[in-house]
Amino acid sequence: MTDADYHDEGYDDWLDAVEDGDGFYLECENGHGSLPPRRVCPDCGATDLAEAPLPDAGEVATFTEIAVAPPSFEDETPYVTAVVDFGPVRLTGQVRDADGAELVGDDVAVGMTVAPAVGETQTTGERVLVFEPR
Numbered sequence: 773m774t775d776a777d778y779h780d781e782g783y784d785d786w787l788d789a790v791e792d793g794d795g796f797y798l799e800c801e802n803g804h805g806s807l808p809p810r811r812v813c814p815d816c817g818a819t820d821l822a823e824a825p826l827p828d829a830g831e832v833a834t835f836t837e838i839a840v841a842p843p844s845f846e847d848e849t850p851y852v853t854a855v856v857d858f859g860p861v862r863l864t865g866q867v868r869d870a871d872g873a874e875l876v877g878d879d880v881a882v883g884m885t886v887a888p889a890v891g892e893t894q895t896t897g898e899r900v901l902v903f904e905p906r
């Protein structure tokens with residue numbers, strides 16, 4: 773999945789669900805996870821996708837400290853983008869503490885438990901998926 777996939781109506785609705793504590797993912801008949809607005813499983817091409825509840829927390833699989841960001845994120849550097857493993861689905865987002873402050877690479881570790889939440893970018897106020905350490 774590329775970043776371009778994230779910014780459309782289906783994804784906005786999905787952020788609403790995460791914000792309300794009703795996060796979910798799409799699961800195909802073979803147990804592959806993906807996110808809206810997908811209608812086809814990216815792993816096997818199945819078109820019968822059902823909503824399944826997103827676990828309350830996941831584990832950091834990989835993370836990167838971003839020092840030089842694209843213009844829409846330029847006020848936020850440095851920040852950490854993490855790929856978080858929720859079991860059938862992996863999500864990508866910024867890691868922040870519960871006050872919304874960005875964490876730096878020294879604060880984040882592979883295997884760390886984080887919870888999904890919704891924040892805003894400081895630069896544009898656009899809503900984004902964030903992860904808060906548990």
Ligand SMILES: [Zn+2]
Pocket residue numbers: 800801802803804813814815816817818
């Ligand atoms: Zn599949």
